[in-house]
Amino acid sequence: MSLTRPLPGEYAEGYATYIAEAGEGDVLALLQGQMGEVAALFAGLSETQGAFRYAPGKWSLKDLLLHLSDAERIFAYRCLRIGRGDATPMPGFEEDAYAAAAQADARTVADLLADFRAVRTASLTLFRGLPDGAWGNQGTTNHRAITARCIPYIALGHAAHHLTVIRERYLPALK
Secondary structure: OOOOOOOOOOOOHHHHHHHHHOOOOOHHHHHHHHHHHHHHHHHOOOHHHHOOOOOOOOOOHHHHHHHHHHHHHHHHHHHHHHHOOOOOOEOOOOHHHHHHHHOHHHOOHHHHHHHHHHHHHHHHHHHHHOOHHHHHOEEEEOOEEEEOOHHHHHHHHHHHHHHHHHHHHHHHHHO
């Protein structure tokens, strides 16, 4: 199986940035590699660093890591439903409400990282197991049409976006 980059019209314009940030190449291999990138970035953080927020009202690094897991779970669920031909519209989700309810700072960095690895591994298993014909299936999320093949690219680009924010805003302030 080889997924090709989705075309405009297969996804809402709001996802264009994530799809662009997914980069070029085999999206499943890139997702696998990104798991190591996330692990390398977070594994070296102390608990104090994990609770760091670069500004008042911003998420902690632990919040961000759990957000990556939460969003990926939702992306994978959407891909499963669309890939199986379920055309039932799916709602969006409010990321700030999820972050507040999750209480990530009460968990250890190691636990949150293990959670991310488990979620990413499960996503890759799902993506690798979808039949080739399922990738063109169309569904609706947050009142907008999307094909199944967009979702691995969105997951990759979403995580890449947050990794850039971490490198630009969080890590410099930790030094």
